[in-house]
Amino acid sequence: MKKKNIMIKADHVSMRFNLGIDKGFSLKQWFVDIGKHKKKEKKEFWALSDFDFEIERGEVVGFIGSNGAGKSTLLKVIAGVMKPTKGQVKTYGNICPMIELGAGFDPQLTARENIYLNGAVMGYSKELIDSKFDEIVEFSELKDFLEVPVQNFSSGMVARLAFSIATIVEPEILIVDEILSVGDIAFQAKSEAKMMQMINGGTTVLYVSHSLESIKKLCTKVVWIEHGVVQKIGGKEVCDEYYKYMLLSQEKIN
Amino acid sequence: MTFINNIKYSFQKYGFLIEQLVSRDFKVKYKRSMLGILWSLLYPILMMIVMAIVFSNVFKFSTPGVNYLVYLLTGLTFFNYFSEASNLAMSSVVGNFSLINKVYIPKYIFPLSKCLFVGINLLLTLIPLYIVIFATGTGINFYHLLLPYALLCLFLFTVGMGFILSTISVFLRDMFYIYGIIITIWTYLTPIMYDISMISSKLQIFLKCNPLYHYINFARTIILYHQCPTIGQFAMCGVSAAVVLFLGMFVFKKNQDKFIYYV
Numbered sequence: 358m359k360k361k362n363i364m365i366k367a368d369h370v371s372m373r374f375n376l377g378i379d380k381g382f383s384l385k386q387w388f389v390d391i392g393k394h395k396k397k398e399k400k401e402f403w404a405l406s407d408f409d410f411e412i413e414r415g416e417v418v419g420f421i422g423s424n425g426a427g428k429s430t431l432l433k434v435i436a437g438v439m440k441p442t443k444g445q446v447k448t449y450g451n452i453c454p455m456i457e458l459g460a461g462f463d464p465q466l467t468a469r470e471n472i473y474l475n476g477a478v479m480g481y482s483k484e485l486i487d488s489k490f491d492e493i494v495e496f497s498e499l500k501d502f503l504e505v506p507v508q509n510f511s512s513g514m515v516a517r518l519a520f521s522i523a524t525i526v527e528p529e530i531l532i533v534d535e536i537l538s539v540g541d542i543a544f545q546a547k548s549e550a551k552m553m554q555m556i557n558g559g560t561t562v563l564y565v566s567h568s569l570e571s572i573k574k575l576c577t578k579v580v581w582i583e584h585g586v587v588q589k590i591g592g593k594e595v596c597d598e599y600y601k602y603m604l605l606s607q608e609k610i611n
Numbered sequence: 612m613t614f615i616n617n618i619k620y621s622f623q624k625y626g627f628l629i630e631q632l633v634s635r636d637f638k639v640k641y642k643r644s645m646l647g648i649l650w651s652l653l654y655p656i657l658m659m660i661v662m663a664i665v666f667s668n669v670f671k672f673s674t675p676g677v678n679y680l681v682y683l684l685t686g687l688t689f690f691n692y693f694s695e696a697s698n699l700a701m702s703s704v705v706g707n708f709s710l711i712n713k714v715y716i717p718k719y720i721f722p723l724s725k726c727l728f729v730g731i732n733l734l735l736t737l738i739p740l741y742i743v744i745f746a747t748g749t750g751i752n753f754y755h756l757l758l759p760y761a762l763l764c765l766f767l768f769t770v771g772m773g774f775i776l777s778t779i780s781v782f783l784r785d786m787f788y789i790y791g792i793i794i795t796i797w798t799y800l801t802p803i804m805y806d807i808s809m810i811s812s813k814l815q816i817f818l819k820c821n822p823l824y825h826y827i828n829f830a831r832t833i834i835l836y837h838q839c840p841t842i843g844q845f846a847m848c849g850v851s852a853a854v855v856l857f858l859g860m861f862v863f864k865k866n867q868d869k870f871i872y873y874v
Contacts, residue, residue: 437715460713477631
């Protein structure tokens with residue numbers, strides 16, 4: 358039975374990577390290995406181990422943790438980009454993953470062509486893009502550069518265009534991986550306002566950031582991940598604990 | 612019936628994405644060239660002229676009773692499609708890893724859109740083919756209406772091969788080099804520039820295991836000999852295409868979740 362208010366349910370999710378096979382199988386390696394009796398030891402790496410949680414409608418969940426803790430992997434598993442090694446994730450409602458903006462851009466195409474291409478990659482229909490085209494152009498402030506190939510854009514301009522395309526829909530679940538820092542100060546304020554507007558509209562948001570300040574400002578629930586394991590789930594006070602932990606580990610190094 | 616419904620649903624949902632990917636390939640391919648899309652017409656004609664000169668004048672190849680130019684161009688049109696589409700499809704999954712790793716898109720879309728992209732090119736190369744058919748006085752007949760069947764079989768066969776090749780190349784990058792050699796051998800094992808009757812009958816049996824031979828033969832029966840293909844020819848084309856397509860779908864589906872570990 359489907360509970361009405363639960364949007365995401367992670368059921369003992371684990372994700373394993375084999376570090377030994379990063380470049381795939383190659384013939385040369387195979388020939389080299391024939392002579393050896395021992396099989397190459399597989400280095401396993403658990404990016405996520407046993408994640409078990411539920412997220413309800415309208416919650417704004419912040420994920421914190423040091424680099425390589427498994428935050429982005431978790432978001433990718435929730436977005437359906439990766440299939441977990443063990444367990445499963447159930448999501449109820451349409452997801453808008455803003456994990457790496459502009460991934461669907463083709464540098465040789467113009468901004469106009471890329472709006473359609475990237476929109477299609479995000480799963481939008483032609484009608485939707487047609488109707489929101491002016492809104493995208495206006496929000497990105499790139500009206501004068503519509504016919505310019507994206508390879509000639511600055512990285513800030515690319516990010517602005519990508520953010521504008523990603524946020525024209527009103528998804529039920531929004532996944533944001535550290536993108537509020539795109540563009541100049543004016544655009545940052547504008548994109549943050551847009552995010553707030555989506556949050557206030559009842560969207561469930563998963564938000565990864567290293568800025569504890571913005572996590573505290575936006576989130577109702579905080580999940581602290583370290584070495585692929587959930588350290589703590591709670592309210593904003595988790596941020597302070599994480600901060601203390603970081604200071605402590607910093608002192609140990611010194 | 613759920614299988615048919617699934618396909619219908621996928622096309623509704625991802626049709627626009629496929630359309631965008633195909634048009635992207637077109638724009639990127641012709642953007643910087645002066646003649647643009649005209650190259651799709653010029654290239655096969657120029658290639659054919661070169662090959663016709665080499666094979667009919669230097670090697671003295673000929674096909675008794677029918678026009679050698681039309682014979683050659685029919686084979687080339689079919690084989691070039693297969694060669695180009697299967698190559699592009701093979702590298703499509705590896706080449707789009709950055710995208711596969713970030714957004715959820717069904718992965719079969721990449722090889723499929725490459726086969727469609729080259730397929731549109733194939734339709735354009737039919738124009739020079741028909742120009743040659745008329746210019747050489749070969750003429751057309753009612754059976755030409757059956758040609759789309761051969762083209763469809765060729766397309767489905769290529770899609771199946773694209774699925775298999777793109778899966779292998781994810782796990783075995785050496786495949787890009789190996790396949791280059793395979794396709795060269797394949798070119799010579801397919802009766803494109805020579806007639807199969809020039810070969811010893813033992814070898815003929817082997818050459819007839821090649822599905823591409825049957826698609827090309829189907830087209831030549833119509834275009835050159837003005838005959839209706841036999842039921843056997845219809846069956847050979849349809850069965851070989853269906854078998855390879857389903858094999859490809861099976862291999863691809865079985866392995867696609869593992870792709871992400873081999874980035």
